[in-house]
Amino acid sequence: MDIAAIIPTLGGTAFTFVAFVVALSVIVAVHEYGHYIVGRWSGIHAEVFSLGFGPVLWSRMDRRGTRWQVAAIPFGGYVKFLGDADAASAGEDEDAVAELTPEQRRHTMAGAPLWARAATVAAGPVFNFILSILIYAGLVMAIGQTREPMTIGSFEPLPGVVNELRPGDEILSMGGVVVTDESGKSDFTGVREQLPKEPVLTYLVRRDGVQREVRGPYPFPPLVSELLPLSAAADAGLQVGDVVTAVDGAAIFDFDQLKQKVEAATGAPLKLDVWRDGQISEFVLKPRRVDEPQADGGFKTEWRIGIAGRQFFEPARDAHGPIEALKRGAQATWDIIARIPSSLYSLVTGAISSCNMAGPITMAQVSGHMASQGAENFISFIALISTAIGLFNLFPIPVLDGGHLVFYAYEAVFRRPAPQRVHMALMAVGLFVVLSLMLFALGNDIVCWLMRKELL
Incomplete structure (x- = not known):
């Protein structure tokens, strides 16, 4: 399940x-x-393995004499070893240890x-x-890793677009802006600001080993790829896969255009024309203010409706074997470990706001948000x-x-x-x-x- x-x-x-x-x-x-x-x-004997604290909801004793239990307060857990004075193994229960034989003491934490x-x-x-x-x-x-050069895997449905691209096309340039360098590395999102703001662009692609120019839609349409729970968009009834075609009657083709109109509204109601399953529907929502923490410790007021966008196609991915996957998993884990000390230093020195430090409330919010985005993100x-x-x-x-x-x-x-x-x-x-x-x-x-x- x-x-x-x-x-x-x-x-x-x-x-x-x-x-x-x-x-x-x-x-x-x-x-x-x-x-x-x-x-x-x-050789150290565990008396209790507990998931959670407080009153015990369920327990079972295994054949080694360890009691496995689930407790009512689910925010933590512990292992209590033989002879421990408490769940934190902070000291020895001298009275209990005094009753043990020398052989039994070898199986305590302190005696090991x-x-x-x-x-x-x-x-x-x-x-x-x-x-x-x-x-x-x-x-x-x-899931695999995004193939290099950037290669089209499949397309997201879009309303009434010109699209001569095909699955398997390797994207070399868009609107005259180079996407893939001579080494075969692609920077698809990094060139976003350089792209012509036109609904149809000319793409240079490599298809079946041959370079050719074809026409295709602007690569970053106002497509809803993520929807935050309890956000303005979610409350209004928007869904993942929706495409916003107009805001207050003005047609748009670029996700940045939608973002600009949301910011410009400063909380005033917006009427969105949304394409879904071949039909256009109207939705009215009010952007909500979010005061985002800045590096200098201050806050910048921004207006959000609670959606994220993406390119109009799903990139092709290459699967990796277990050895390569483990290498990449270890590298990803190490990258996180390496970033944490510098982030803590910035917090302590005040280089970034303390609001960048997540406590239990923020952790819970982020957990819910990630779960709402599906299994991969969670x-x-x-x-x-x-x-x-x-x-x-x-x-x-x-x-x-x-x-x-x-x-x-x-x-x-x-x-x-x-x-x-x-x-x-x-x-x-x-x-x-x-x-x-x-x-x-x-x-x-x-x-x-x-x-x-x-x-x-």
């Missing part, structure tokens, strides 16, 4: 909530399973060899990265967040996995654990830091939402 296909049928708040819970549950389950399975391989403890802790973030790599690799294998979003959570957990903050690894590094260097009082004091500081960050992210979400006055 395709969960991503079911989610968009839900109502607004339920839609967002379910999408967020599904995304978070997948990421948390993989993270905690990394801790569990590497701990088990290392240093390498086993370090491997078990590091496995959570590593499994997040593995999830991201596998997701991106799977998408590359299932799964890609899960990969992105899984990478971010994996990296965040490696930060050297006590309570987080990275903090535990710092303690283990100290133990490896000095041949003894950190003093208990120091350990507990730093864990308390780490907990304070993490809770402060969570509260800041939540408050920041609320403030930025109020400043944007965004309805999505």
